[in-house]
Amino acid sequence: MHPTARRADEVGALIDRDEEYDEEPVGDPPITVARYRAAIRAALSARPPEPGIVATAWSQREADAYLAGSRAALRLVIEVLGHALTTPPPAREGH
Secondary structure, eight states: OOOOOOOHHHHHHHHHHHHHHHHSOOSSOSSOHHHHHHHHHHHHHOOOOOOOGGGGGSOHHHHHHHHHHHHHHHHHHHHHHHHHHHSOOOOOTTO
16 A cells, blocks of 8 residues: 655644644644654655656656756755754744
């Protein structure tokens, strides 16, 4: 079974609920520490997707550009995660 893809707004809403849980911890947390770690490990292990069937119409140069762009995007995600994990969190609004 493949995991269901999540949109950025869905992930953001889940994180918002988790932050709210920090303020009022009632019941189980929406995201456990183990799940945060699993999410970061999943991001670290992500690899550029293959171009797929549409790539048959691409030139080698287009395919190379697609893969280079995908690798750059993944590097950026890793860089942003690393920065977020190694710097103090920004002050939250209203706090």
